[in-house]
Amino acid sequence: MKRNLMIQGTMSGAGKSLLVTALCRIFRQDGWSVAPFKSQNMALNSFVTADGKEMGRAQVLQAQAAGKAPDVRMNPILLKPSSDVGSQVIVGGEVRGDYRAKDYFRMKRQLIPDILAAYNSLAAENDIIVIEGAGSPAEINLKADDIVNMGLAKLVDAPVLLVGDIDPGGVFAQLYGTVALLEEDERRRIAGTIINKFRGDVSLLKPGLTMLEQLTGVPVLGVVPYTRVNLDDEDSQAPRLQQSAGTGRIDIAVIRLPHISNFTDFAPLELHPELGVRYVAREKELGNPDLVILPGSKNTMGDLGWMRQNGLEAAIKKHAQNRDAVIFGICGGYQMLGECITDPYGVEEGGMLRGMELLPLETEMEQEKTRTQVDGTFEELTGVLSVLSGVKLTGYEIHMGASRRTDHAEIDMDTVMMDLGRSEKPEMLQEKRYEYLCHITDQAENQKADGICAGNVYGTYVHGVFDADGIAAKIVEALATKKGISMEAVTQQNYQEFKETQYDKLAETLREYLDMDAVYRMMGM
16 A cells, blocks of 8 residues: 655745645644655755754654654755855765765765665654655756656655645646656656645636646646745745844844854744844844844854955944843854854865954864754853843754863963964953853763853854743843833743644645545555
């Protein structure tokens, strides 16, 4: 009995990920054991599993919707772009190396055994596998070595639902053109089409639906409305990153780096009604926010250079001179806040780069990546965010560099300053009190101090540092007090509980607008 189903799209952004998430939830609600699968994902937003492996965030959401712990087998290949023509290639959760696009294209068929081993292992443990494609199956220049769309569908003998996005227009051309460009055996795999993100009166679509079915010979199984849910994005083109104006009384500016990664860190802040989270890519957009956040980056040195060139670094440092200004760096953003970054192995840019000099920190890029889940407690903090002192936190680390405090005697910062062409530490780093930000325990039960707190400048390697219950509310409390405004207490739903409601909302919508009886039949169930 066939118990798999593949969702392919006419293009990137057609809504494949959310439809797979919704189907995983529906099958789980119907009593089946279900798991998501995407053979190859390209994203800078990644996650560390309980066994310290790295996978794409979309499959993490899908796993949660299915009621399963995220498992690297659900995404055996992850590509993390590091430039316009190259990516870090992660196979089975482990870094395989950095490849230029043409080099990866030549070798990717060698990864088919890894893909099938992951798929077959999941299939042996679950009743249903819901597979997500990538991009479009009609990329005719790439079809010969396809391992993620029709090539994969053939390998695992999966029926296909083809999804088109009506929101930008041209959905009939999308669907018909995609089907027309497929080989005959590939067209036979398409069991139905879906029109996604529809707004308006569906009766006006009916003549077009009939004609589309006649042209393609494939039934339209659903017209799914534009569904607004608040779930993590993984794509750097995610709509939330276009949010340039905050809506809450507390203004948070996240720097939109060219290689921004793990921006899902800010979802709990975006959820709070009093926090207006906006994304800033130009100096003139910064303004005077209550909190500036430097996010993670896949290319810390390159992104710091970008900020230096476009004036954002100078604007942030000027903002930091304000006694009440609050700056928070996470992972790559934490590294940028330090005094220098060295790259002896050419992991990123090579050489040495002066940091923003807001924290006493020296970072050296390493060849081995740190990957671990952590939990811990904020230390006794100074400054505006001292309200977080003693609060529990959870999250994960995923980074290539190691950082050391430079206010400790073992660091020869006189030599480092000379290498950077300086005779002494910058004025902003003199006569300040420095504390560790938090104390954490990793998966191997190793305990360590992490991050630095220097007045109102904070930094940490921990992704998900805002996720734990109550942290966003305490940040609101602290920033409102700093701003001199009073707020009524707002009861914020637990973030994990909130996501569960969003999965249910997705499932409810899809049940109403997709022919689920037909979906079960196409799987032979």
